Amino acid sequence: MKPNFDEIIDRHNTNSLKHDSCAQIFGREDVLPLWVADMDFPCPDVVIQAIKKRLEHPVFGYFNHSDAFYQSIMGWMRRRHAWEIEKDWICFSPGVVSGLAMAVQAFSRPGDKIIVQPPVYHPFYYVVERQNRVLLYNNLILKEDQYSIDFADLEEKLKLGAKILLLCNPHNPVGRSWTKEDLQKLGELCLKYSCLVVSDEIHSDLIMAGHVHTPMASLGSSIAGNTITFMAPSKTFNLAGMASSEAIISNAVLRKAFCGISQEALHVNLGNTFGDVALEAAYTQGEAWLNALLDYLNGNLNYLTDFVSHQLPSLRLYRHEATYLVWVDFSALGLEHKDLQHKLVHEAGLGLSEGSIFGPGGEQHMRINIACPRSVLETAMKALQACCV
Numbered sequence: 001m002k003p004n005f006d007e008i009i010d011r012h013n014t015n016s017l018k019h020d021s022c023a024q025i026f027g028r029e030d031v032l033p034l035w036v037a038d039m040d041f042p043c044p045d046v047v048i049q050a051i052k053k054r055l056e057h058p059v060f061g062y063f064n065h066s067d068a069f070y071q072s073i074m075g076w077m078r079r080r081h082a083w084e085i086e087k088d089w090i091c092f093s094p095g096v097v098s099g100l101a102m103a104v105q106a107f108s109r110p111g112d113k114i115i116v117q118p119p120v121y122h123p124f125y126y127v128v129e130r131q132n133r134v135l136l137y138n139n140l141i142l143k144e145d146q147y148s149i150d151f152a153d154l155e156e157k158l159k160l161g162a163k164i165l166l167l168c169n170p171h172n173p174v175g176r177s178w179t180k181e182d183l184q185k186l187g188e189l190c191l192k193y194s195c196l197v198v199s200d201e202i203h204s205d206l207i208m209a210g211h212v213h214t215p216m217a218s219l220g221s222s223i224a225g226n227t228i229t230f231m232a233p234s235k236t237f238n239l240a241g242m243a244s245s246e247a248i249i250s251n252a253v254l255r256k257a258f259c260g261i262s263q264e265a266l267h268v269n270l271g272n273t274f275g276d277v278a279l280e281a282a283y284t285q286g287e288a289w290l291n292a293l294l295d296y297l298n299g300n301l302n303y304l305t306d307f308v309s310h311q312l313p314s315l316r317l318y319r320h321e322a323t324y325l326v327w328v329d330f331s332a333l334g335l336e337h338k339d340l341q342h343k344l345v346h347e348a349g350l351g352l353s354e355g356s357i358f359g360p361g362g363e364q365h366m367r368i369n370i371a372c373p374r375s376v377l378e379t380a381m382k383a384l385q386a387c388c389v
């Protein structure tokens, strides 16, 4: 079935975080929600069909991840990322954030230093601080119209003895798809100072036209041996509620340590029957759907870019390379952050992600989720125009 991304699907009353929690999050039930990172599109039909088929059998007891489950992940990495991985390298993780938390637990101790690169996806801070590790900020720097890694500062932070660097590749919220050169340099520096790279690559399939994703661990065996990668079909195919992700770890020593937490200490390596079915169907049969999705998202990005440059000159966009989350600078409006949020919620009727939650550098920015029907995005942009010019 050809996907129709223009269709508006009412997600209210499905316990949708994005649609059913607006009163708690924004103080108003009726905002147009363009915040949390899921899409307002149905998942691929092949996934629905696979789940229906599994439902024909009425027993849902304990199960093993099948060989086909692992093969589907290996095939996806080969076809989409030119990355050859082995079956043994794959460890199940229910979510990417829970995987990051387990990696922090496995590879550092309370009091150890962990590097993050703000502004960055806010759970990066929680998994460090709530496990009593110490955050070191290697703030991204602005070069012209995009964010870059400050390598000189990174080396200073590494010299302080950081045990782990939490890498966001591609980067949420700034929309960078890090280049091979960036990753090589970062990987070599981390090796030099014996700092493990934990690479969150959950957005790796959502790369905009003209860019490519480089898996950190595809950059040779030394860097791979010092990297733990997390990927998932959850952002790619809108399956976050299935809670099925994968850690990919080529280094057997690191893998054993990670599994010691996920399989033995916490016992979260099972997952759920439908998560496995959905992952396998998406990774084996979802490619045409993903290509159509990427066309649509590129169209949404072009629409937004064009609208902002012609109708909303007071807002600033950055060069956007990856993810369906667009980072927008509202600082020219000269508003304090809470006044900006109040204006957007109460004058424009929009529920966006507040930049300040992403840490230093996020002030006076907003993150807009463009994974919605074009007509919804048009409504949102016109509401912004009415309130911000």
Ligand SMILES: Cc1ncc(COP(=O)(O)O)c(C=O)c1O
Pocket (backbone or CB within 6 Å): 037, 094, 095, 096, 097, 098, 121, 168, 172, 200, 202, 203, 232, 234, 240, 245
């Ligand atoms: C960079 C990044 N990592 C992880 C997640 C969430 O992953 P999960 O729901 O699998 O924990 C998100 C969701 O927005 C994200 O942007």
